[in-house]
Amino acid sequence: MKIQGQGSPMSAVAGMQQSVANAAGGIDLGIVDKIMAGEKAAVDALAGKRENLVKEKNGYSAITSALGELASQLGNLSLPEKFQRFKIESSHPDVIGAELLDSAKKLKPGQFNLEVKELAGAAKYLEQGFADVADSAVGFGFMAIERGGGLPDLDITLEPGSTLKDVADKINASAGDVSASIINTGIGDEPFKLLVRSAKTGEAARIKIDPDSTFLNFKELGKAKNLAMKFEDVDVARADNSFSDLIDGVKLTAKKAMPGTSVSLNITQDVENTASGVRDFVEKYNKVFSAMSDQMVPKEGERLSMGSASSMRQAMRTLQSSVSQAGGAVVAGAPGVMALADAGVTTNAKTGKLEVNEDKLKKALSSNYDGVMKIFASSGEGPGLAEKLGDAVKSLQDRQSGVVSLRQKTLDDQIRRQDKEIERQQQMMEQKQQRLQKTFTDLGSKMQMMQSQQQAMTAKLEA
Structure with missing residues (x-):
């Protein structure tokens, strides 16, 4: 029997064997994941920044949409023929019915008298x-x-x-x-x-x-016969009982003959419908203002972009200045001097939004329709509020110089750069992970080979 002491060759070999075994079996490839966790954190930070940019861009998309709605409504108020809303009433709707067509752009308030002598008929x-x-x-x-x-x-x-x-x-x-x-x-x-x-x-x-x-x-x-009627004491005939070529923008329908009965058609300015158009303008303006204000308030866990804050302040000042200058100016040439506040539309000093006093607006339209119209619609006396504010909206939307458009373009560029950087970092991370995995795998293979060699040496020494 051979005695193996502490300093004997067999003792040394045994120690070496244990060391190699520990090295070969102790390589934890999970260490690669731990090393890459730091790399992933950097990519996640980039992705988080990109997400904030996308949120900001979505906010600007909402602003762009709201500006488009406002521009459309301003277009509906920009000219007298667009601003004015009419209604028509028949004194005998059972004899003659009347309705306004979309082409009723240049009507004037007035009254027409008609008489239906005989309805058109078919053979x-x-x-x-x-x-x-x-x-x-x-x-x-x-x-x-x-x-x-x-x-x-x-x-x-x-x-x-x-x-x-x-x-x-x-x-x-x-x-x-x-x-x-x-x-x-x-x-x-x-x-x-x-x-x-x-x-x-x-x-x-x-x-x-x-x-x-x-x-x-x-x-x-x-028998086949024409419609026979009088229009302002003038004999008129039509092949059909419904026609729209007698009064521009008005469709008339003769329903029954009533010789000797004068039917009055009254065309008046529609206060309710016109007030609705003004309310729609205020609503669309405030929608833009709210969308812009949202961009001025940092979301939870986010920082307010200095570029966004600056752009929004400039855009809001542009709108407020246009309303203040156009709405505060006295309307020249109107029957009765009027400004925007006289029509019941004012600016809230705290929020910056517009407010409408319904009673005051309708009262102004009822007593001075043309005066209110000249506040909003352009005329021979100059451009109205709708045109001036419309120009301001266009300036914000301008692709080359508009504050909103330029900020959107900046955000698009930043998002594209962020996407490229994330892609680059991910590729680098994948390459590094592959290198580390290969390095540790190769090291493990070498350790296993050393262990095999050590086991063979031990076997020879023990023989």
Whole structure:
């Protein structure tokens, strides 16, 4: 038996074996993750900064959208024909109905008098009756339908055995403005009657069924005739009972004839609708102001961007200055001198937003509609508030020099740079992680090889 002492060769080999084993088995590849945690923290910081930039950009997108809405509403108030809102009322709506069209841009308040003497009508012919619709033959041959307005006659050819339905189908399939329908009167042994009529009203749409050309027994129910009326004591005729070429921007509908009755159409400035337009302007202005104010308040856990704060202060001053200068100026040429405050629109000294006194606005419109209009709409006396503030909005939106547009462009550039830096850092981090993993893997392999060699040496020494 060999005794292995502390200083013996076998003791030294055993110590070496244990050291190699510890090294080979003690390499923790998780150390790579710990090393990379610091690198990841740097990338996360970049991503956090990017997220803040995106939030700020979204805030500016909201501002841009609100500016667009404000610009649109200012356009609706910028000219007299856009600012003015009218309403029309008929003294006898059961006789003549009236409605304003979108083209009613240059109306003036006033009254028109009309009289409906006779309504426009369509030509109508009725065949006296049949027992059924599709079973019994009604005859054959042809029928001639004469048409007015210089249109050619319609010749309807019917085959032997044709039923009432066949006759109606043939007429409806013809190319003319003539229609046929079968009416079930529910009366007597022959309840089914054929109604033939012109598809349009007016004298030019007249039709006539030649009695010598048909085996059917038609009776004339109504003649084609024009609408006959008086407009301001002038005789007027129309082919249709509804028309929009008598008063510009107004559609009239004659509903029943009432000779001798004068119908008044009153066109007045619509105070309620106009006030609604002013309220919409104030709402859109305040929406812009709120969106800008939001950019001036740092979010929780975030710092306020100096660039954003500066841009917003400048933009808000631009809007406030335009409203103050245009709204505070006395309107020249208006019947009764007026400023914006006289129309019930004022600026809140604390918030900077506009406020509307509804009663004061409507009272001003009722007593001095033109004066209020000249505050907002441009005229021969000069540009109104809508045009001046509209120019200020355009200056903020300008792609080359606008404060809002430039800040958005700056944010877009910063986000792009941030994206590139994050991508670069991630690539570097991945490369470093791969190098570390390879280094530790190689080290582990070498340790295992040394352990194998040491085990072989130990075996030889023990032999």
